[in-house]
Amino acid sequence: MFFTDPQRTPDIEAAMLRLPRGSAVVYRAFGAADAELRARRLLVIARARGLKLLIGADAALALKIGAHGVHLPERLASQAARLKRQGFLVTTAAHSLRAARRAFAFGADAVVVSATFPSASASAGPPMGPVRLAILVRAAGGPVYGLGGISDKTARRLLPTGVVGIAAVEALRT
Template structure:
């Protein structure tokens, strides 16, 4: 999973164009005035590269452009069931920063963060979970889980090889 960040990844299209087939893009627009145009560009790349595009916290935009689904912040995870009923074909993921959040909700998968220290603006002020707490949250989730926050290729491989997690969201991709 590639989570866009307007500060750290100002050209998400360039990164999306390099992602391997089967990857997902979570486009977080944070109210950008060009959100729809950028989302449409990312969707076009997703189609060419066999990627999935999820729109962060904006089901209206996801529906309008025909995205593959939506990623919900933890505080909106309760919406997953309703969204799955309205849009049964969608992929719906939600953020989880605690055991309670990992356990609740009807999302298809949870994105657990912050796993390792990260420079992401969305991780500011968050204490890193580390691999042991990550593994406990993955078990508590009881569904597919992704690790996010400070996860680079080397750390992702370490987590996977240790059997702590089967999937990882790589953070800090460079264009």
């Protein structure tokens, strides 16, 4: 999964061209005035490349452009079932085992757990590392992606954890 960030990933389109088929892109507009136009452009690329486009925390925008899904912050996980009924793929952020379990109870398709390793993100909490992540994955009750400090070096350390995939911001920028 590739998470966009206006400051840290300014060239989203170029990063999308490098993603393998089946990857997901979480477009986080953060209130940008051109969010709809940009999201529509990203959706064209996603469809052409076999990627899934999820809109971060904006179900109205996702519905308006016909995105594949929505990624919710942990505090909005309770919206998962309603969004799934609208046909969306729904992922949520989770910063603890409790949050991951709650997200699955609300109907999330997958959770993105952070922070896995030390991260440059201003919102990243303390890193849990691969051992604690593996414990969380086994007890979460559904598919888990790891996020935070993921790079070509750290990703290998996640192989034995049971995560279904990795999520990254800066590791995928151009």
